[in-house]
Every structure is written in C-alpha cells, then in structure tokens.
Amino acid sequence: MNYFLTEEQQMIVDTARELALTKIKPIREKYDEEGIFPWDIVKEMSGADMMGLYIPEEYGGLGGGVFELCLAVEELSKICGGISLAMAATALGTFPILLFGSEEQKKQYLPDIAAGKKLAAFGLTEANAGSDVGNMTTTAVRAGDEYVLNGTKQWITNGGEAETYTIIAMTNKAKGTRGATAFIVEKGTPGFEFGKKENKMGIRASATRELIFTNCRVPAKNILSKEGMGFIVAVNTLNNSRPGVAAQALGIAAGALDEAVNYSRQRVQFDQPISSIQAVQHMLANMATEVEASRALIYAAARTIDAGEKSFAKISAMSKLFASEVAMRVTTDAVQVMGGYGYMKEYPVEKMMRDAKITQIYEGTSQIQRNEIALQLIKEAAKAAK
Amino acid sequence: MNIVVFIKQVVATTNVKLDPETGTMIRDGVECILNPFDEYAVEEALRIKEKMGGKVTVVTMGPPQAKEIIRKTIGMGVDEGILISDRALAGSDTWATAYTLSQVLKKIGDYQLVITGKQAVDGDTAQVGPEVAACEGLPMIAWVRKIEEISETSIRAERLMEDGYDVLESPLPALISVVKEINEPRLESLRGKMKAKKYEPKVWGVADMPGFDVAQVGLKGSPTKVFKTFTPKRQYKGEMIAGDAAQAAATLVGKIKEMNIV
Structure with missing residues (x-):
C-alpha cells in the first residue's frame, strides 16, 4: 500500500521503527513482566525528537499533527503497545493545552513536553464516572485567585510519572455538564498525591494510578478556556x-x-x-x-x-x-x-x-x-x- | 574541546559476497554502513562535546558515496564532515591512508582529541589509528572502554585488555581508539536527519592539503603489496584411525608430530 507519506513522515516511521527494534524489543518482555515504567525509552524518544511530533514548531515541537503522532505510535506499538503509551498518553494530556490553552499557557507547558523533559496526563475518569462522566464528584471551589480541588481520579495513564496534568473537576454541580472546568495541575502541587499503582492485565509497562486531591489549591490562571468549559x-x-x-x-x-x-x-x-x-x-x-x-x-x-x-x-x-x-x-x-x-x-x-x-x-x-x-x-x- | 573522528564506510558484513574468479568482494548493489566501531567513536565524541562544548568533525577517506556515512553522523549531532576523495589515493594501504589522514589533521590544526573505532570490520587491520598517531607524533591509547576523566589538556582512560584493563593518562592532543563497551550509540534524531538530508560535506583532494606528498599514497606509494586474494577451498578429507583407544591415540600423536604441529 502506498499512503503517499511525505519524506518527513517516512523519516518518522523509519526512526520509530529503528527505535522500537533496537531499544524496545530487547526489553519489552521484562518491562511487561515487572511493570517497569520505560523512562530509558522516553529518553531515547526525546533524543530522537519524537515527543513533540504533534506540537507546533514555535513551542519546540516538530510541527506535525495527529497523523504524525499516529505514524509514530503505530510503529512503536508493533513492538510494544505498553511502552508506546508513554508517548500516546502524553499526547492525550497535551491536547487540552494545544486546543484550549492561552498563548501564555502554551509557552509555559508545551516546550518541556515537546523536548521530552516532562510527560503529561489527562485526568477525567473516576470510580463512579467512567462512561458516565457527568457523574464525576471531584470538585473545584473558587477561593480568591485560586480553586480548591477535592476528589480522586482513577486509572490515569502516566499517573505519577507525568509532571503536567489536565484535570476535569466540577465547579458547579447544579449546572451538570456545563458545570465542569479543566485545570492544569502540576505534580508537586501541595494536596496533589498519587494512589496505588494498578496491577493490570496488559499495557503493564505503562503506569496507571489514582490522582488524589485533598484541598489542593490551583491558581485560577491554570484554567483551560473558561470556567464551565470542562x-x-x-x-x-x-x-x-x-x-x-x-x-x-x-x-x-x-x-x-x-x-x-x-x-x-x-x-x-x-x-x-x-x-x-x-x-x-x-x-x-x-x-x-x-x-x-x-x-x-x-x-x-x-x-x-x-x-x-x-x-x-x-x-x-x-x-x-x-x-x-x-x-x-x-x-x-x-x-x-x-x-x-x-x-x-x-x-x-x-x-x-x-x-x-x-x-x-x-x-x-x-x-x-x-x-x-x-x-x-x-x-x-x-x-x-x- | 575540538574533536576529530575518523570514520569508514564498510559493507554490511552480513551480506559479503566474493567473486570466485578474482577473489575480491562484490561491491555492486551491496548495502554500505558506517563501520560499527566508528559509531561508538562518534557517540563518545558527542558525549564529550555535550559536557565540555566545542566541535566534532568527522573525516572519512573514500569515494563520493561515502558522503552517506558522514550524513548519518550529522544526523547523530556531528557539526562538520570532511570527505577526502581523490583519484591519487586509490589503492592506498593502511600506511598511505594514515599518511593522508595525518595531513588532514595538519590542515585542521585546531583539535585536542582524535577518536577512531578500534578497527574497521572489513580489513580488520586496526592499523590506521596507531599509524596516524605515529605520523603525527601523538600519544595514543588504544581499545578505550571508558574515559575516566578528561580536561582541555589531559585524558585518563581505561584500556581494555584480555585479562582486565589498564588505566592510562595522557596529555592532549592525543588519539584514542574505542571498543564497543564504551557506550551505546544514540539514534539519529528527526531534526538531525532533516539537517543531514540537505548537508553537503566538505570535499578535500590531495591538492587541498599543503605539502602533501603524492608519492606516499595510492597503489604505488603503498608499502603493502597484495599478490593474490582467494577463497580457501574447504577440504573435508579425513582419516579414520583404526585400533583400540590406546593404540589409536599413539598413532594420532605420531601423526601430529610428523606434521610438526607440536
């Protein structure tokens, strides 16, 4: 099949394939068996400029889009669908910033993600809010220039390993789905902790953890888009x-x-x-x-x-x-x-x-x-x- | 710290085929790669540069298609590549090659360290590095498996030996050759590949190097003369020795002595 890839896209495929065969294949069985998070592979991916494929050049990425991301994830997943997730789940955590971030937020968060210095994650799911996301109970209450987050997110990919999290929390429960808001929360923010690492059937080299918020104060400037747009x-x-x-x-x-x-x-x-x-x-x-x-x-x-x-x-x-x-x-x-x-x-x-x-x-x-x-x-x- | 790395294009060793008539390698349509040991040399140079700053230059002597391996090293992060290519150099042996590379070093001038792989996987001579050091009067540490310490003026390195390792210290400039234990080479980055695609290495001929003595290079200038290359015929002829174990052993020992093996 000829999918008419550009020279640059072909380079992405070749680089991902080489990385997968030379770096991932020798360790995939061990990482799966022991549930090791692939930081060494993330380093290889960063060194090969692969962590910022879908991030615009002005923020340190390669300026590609969803297609370039897909090409890389496909090649890496041919060898290990768990290890490739360090990249794919970072993309999931980065899309909210790419799509809804202010210029200031993009400048602050995207370059480190593009350079592979930081991983990202997306916190939506809760114990009783899976497919029924409207049932979420994590709350964010305004207090001056800050919001106070309380609640627990569950099964968050890259949890604990990522530095930058996009968290969806209810700011006004009465408004239902219009009462949710998206926040950028950084690892290390007081009141933000991680629960147990899940023992999974597959994708075992990927980290899946709870995100626990206990009176976690997040500046209002960390809201993505506006309150109610979560x-x-x-x-x-x-x-x-x-x-x-x-x-x-x-x-x-x-x-x-x-x-x-x-x-x-x-x-x-x-x-x-x-x-x-x-x-x-x-x-x-x-x-x-x-x-x-x-x-x-x-x-x-x-x-x-x-x-x-x-x-x-x-x-x-x-x-x-x-x-x-x-x-x-x-x-x-x-x-x-x-x-x-x-x-x-x-x-x-x-x-x-x-x-x-x-x-x-x-x-x-x-x-x-x-x-x-x-x-x-x-x-x-x-x-x-x- | 300015570092020069000598690299060589070799045939991917899994695909070597020999012409049964001439005994020489069939090069047409054969995949060529960067000599694997040179990849460790390039990686080590890049790591030193990342720590200490400066510039990494790769040099290869070969036909124009050797530009491809220069581009690969550019993809890894090398700053500059020089291809030494000249008809006058055709047929050069290791000594003539070393003479040429020493002239290249003279022209580059500003360098503190030269790194080579321990040998090329085609000729397997491991001679060119030491010979360049000899030509230029540079101290040399061969088979380096680890650089313990390096400054602008000195280096301390572990030399891999069969029964362990030696620790050697040398002033700079010096030449070192590296073994595969020294590092794990990086992949070419995407930005590097894009840069490499458009990169045109400098090409130097003998005329570009002042004082170059053409009489010392090429087939004529090479002290090594190749009389014949051939593929040894496999002989499966064997001899069965009869008798009981003690008797057979005595016969065998006799034969071994007869053949002057011991």
Whole structure:
C-alpha cells in the first residue's frame, strides 16, 4: 500500500521503527513482566525528537499533527503497545493545552513536553464516572485567585510519572455538564498525591494510578478556556486523541500479524510449513485485510483532523472502534495460529493479546464509540432533512 | 574541546559476497554502513562535546558515496564532515591512508582529541589509528572502554585488555581508539536527519592539503603489496584411525608430530 507519506513522515516511521527494534524489543518482555515504567525509552524518544511530533514548531515541537503522532505510535506499538503509551498518553494530556490553552499557557507547558523533559496526563475518569462522566464528584471551589480541588481520579495513564496534568473537576454541580472546568495541575502541587499503582492485565509497562486531591489549591490562571468549559475541553480532546489510540491498536495488530506470518512459515506439521495449510492461510488473509482496512481508516481520520475539518467526531470514533476491535480479533487469531507456542510467554503474541484488550475500553469503550457514531449519523440526517 | 573522528564506510558484513574468479568482494548493489566501531567513536565524541562544548568533525577517506556515512553522523549531532576523495589515493594501504589522514589533521590544526573505532570490520587491520598517531607524533591509547576523566589538556582512560584493563593518562592532543563497551550509540534524531538530508560535506583532494606528498599514497606509494586474494577451498578429507583407544591415540600423536604441529 502506498499512503503517499511525505519524506518527513517516512523519516518518522523509519526512526520509530529503528527505535522500537533496537531499544524496545530487547526489553519489552521484562518491562511487561515487572511493570517497569520505560523512562530509558522516553529518553531515547526525546533524543530522537519524537515527543513533540504533534506540537507546533514555535513551542519546540516538530510541527506535525495527529497523523504524525499516529505514524509514530503505530510503529512503536508493533513492538510494544505498553511502552508506546508513554508517548500516546502524553499526547492525550497535551491536547487540552494545544486546543484550549492561552498563548501564555502554551509557552509555559508545551516546550518541556515537546523536548521530552516532562510527560503529561489527562485526568477525567473516576470510580463512579467512567462512561458516565457527568457523574464525576471531584470538585473545584473558587477561593480568591485560586480553586480548591477535592476528589480522586482513577486509572490515569502516566499517573505519577507525568509532571503536567489536565484535570476535569466540577465547579458547579447544579449546572451538570456545563458545570465542569479543566485545570492544569502540576505534580508537586501541595494536596496533589498519587494512589496505588494498578496491577493490570496488559499495557503493564505503562503506569496507571489514582490522582488524589485533598484541598489542593490551583491558581485560577491554570484554567483551560473558561470556567464551565470542562466538558467541551474533554470531548474535543478525546475527538482528537482517539485516532492515536486507534494507531496503538493498529500497531499491536500489525505486530501480531507479523509474528503469526513468520511463525507459520517456520512451523512444520504434517511434513509441511503450516503456511501451506489453507485453514491457516485464510486466517492470515483475514487478519491482514482487517489490519490494512484499519490503517486506511485511521490515516483518513487523522488527515481529516489535520486538514482542519470542523466535524470529525464520527470518523474519529469510527477509527478507534474499528481498530480496537480488529486488534482484539487479530491478536487472538495470532495466538491461535501459533497454538501452544502462542500461549507461552516466550513468544510475544500472548502479550499483544493482553495489550489489545484495553484499546476497546479506554478513551471510551467500543459501545461508547458506537453511541457517538450513531449520534452523529442521526444529527447529520436531521440536518439534511431540514 | 575540538574533536576529530575518523570514520569508514564498510559493507554490511552480513551480506559479503566474493567473486570466485578474482577473489575480491562484490561491491555492486551491496548495502554500505558506517563501520560499527566508528559509531561508538562518534557517540563518545558527542558525549564529550555535550559536557565540555566545542566541535566534532568527522573525516572519512573514500569515494563520493561515502558522503552517506558522514550524513548519518550529522544526523547523530556531528557539526562538520570532511570527505577526502581523490583519484591519487586509490589503492592506498593502511600506511598511505594514515599518511593522508595525518595531513588532514595538519590542515585542521585546531583539535585536542582524535577518536577512531578500534578497527574497521572489513580489513580488520586496526592499523590506521596507531599509524596516524605515529605520523603525527601523538600519544595514543588504544581499545578505550571508558574515559575516566578528561580536561582541555589531559585524558585518563581505561584500556581494555584480555585479562582486565589498564588505566592510562595522557596529555592532549592525543588519539584514542574505542571498543564497543564504551557506550551505546544514540539514534539519529528527526531534526538531525532533516539537517543531514540537505548537508553537503566538505570535499578535500590531495591538492587541498599543503605539502602533501603524492608519492606516499595510492597503489604505488603503498608499502603493502597484495599478490593474490582467494577463497580457501574447504577440504573435508579425513582419516579414520583404526585400533583400540590406546593404540589409536599413539598413532594420532605420531601423526601430529610428523606434521610438526607440536
């Protein structure tokens, strides 16, 4: 397939691939097993100028967009979908600043993120506010020039490791979704602490922790956009970041496909490599077709966003829905193709299968993506009917 | 601290094929890479520069396509690259190469440290570095696995030996060759790659180096003469020695003595 990448985009792909093969592949099994956060790899990514791919040049980035981010996340995820998340989740935490930050806020926070000196994270989910974000209970009460935050965010990727957090908190519960506000909160702010590190099924090299706010005072100037705009910030952030999750899913699937194809050529049963058995061939063919379809959809979504289209919530959700479902199917089938070996930790596909599952869950479950797609469909139809 | 690193373009060693007729390497369409040991040399130079400031210059002698390895080092963060390319240099052996590189050092003039890889993976001679040091009268520390301390005027380094390591101290300027234990080379950064893509290294011929004696280089100026290169034929001929163990052993020892092996 030719996706007509520019020379610069091809360089991003090549650099990410080299980094993944030479630096990530030798350590992925250990980091997964022991749940090690990949700071050494983050350093490599920063050294290769990859942490600021989607950040404008004026703030120290490379001036690319969602597409460039997706290309890098895909390549890294082919080797490890957990380690790639240090970058992808930083993008999730950075989008609110990119999309809604004032010039002053951008100047203050983006250069360090672009240089890879600081990671970012996004704090939306709570114990009782998952898909139902309107049910969140973290509050921010104005006190002079400050807001006082109280509450606990749950399952925050890069939690504890990141320096810069975008936190959504209720400033006026009575107003419902119009009563939420987005704040930039830095690690080390008094009253801001981290809960336990979660023990997860997959993406184990990624840190997932609670963010605990106890009378945490945040200056009013740290509000992104305006008071009451918190849900708008969150929704737009997710619309922009979903292709990145999709790219992670795509990378995991493509990595599993590579493993399965290579294995099938080597594994001999009934005096022939299993790649000559039609039952296996058809599985591989389905996997490859789905991976390519997923890639085409993600690239289209990312390019739509970068082209400045106003409405992209639908294609963004579609890319995430499709790619994550494909990732689960393809990784499951990769294990199946490899049989008993695939099930063992000596081979990487069981990890890929575990890593794939999260992509159907976080940043909106597959069911929430379908809600979003259906909502947009109905809106479009209603508009056309007018 | 201005550092000069000598680098070499070599054939990716996994792909070497020999012409059975001439015994020489088939170079057409073969992937060429930066000599792996030179990558450690470049990395070490960049680390010293990051600590102490200054400038890193890479120098390679070779045909115009050797510009590619210069570009790779530019991608890693090297400041400047010089390609030494001249028909007069064709066929130079290690001594003629070392003479040429010593003339390059004379022309560069302002440097405090020269770094090379311990050897190139094609010829495996490990001669050029020491010979350059000899030509220029520079102190040399070979097989450096760690630089313990470095200032503008001196260096203390660990030299890897088969049974451990030596610690040597030398005034600067000096020449060191490095082994792979010294560091882990960085990847080319994206900004570096973009810069490298447009980068045109300086190209020097023998005429660019004042006082260069052409009689000392090229095939004619090289003291080493290659008479023949060939691929040794594999011989699988063996001899079975009969008899019981004691008898067979005695026969074997006799044969070994006969062949003057011991």
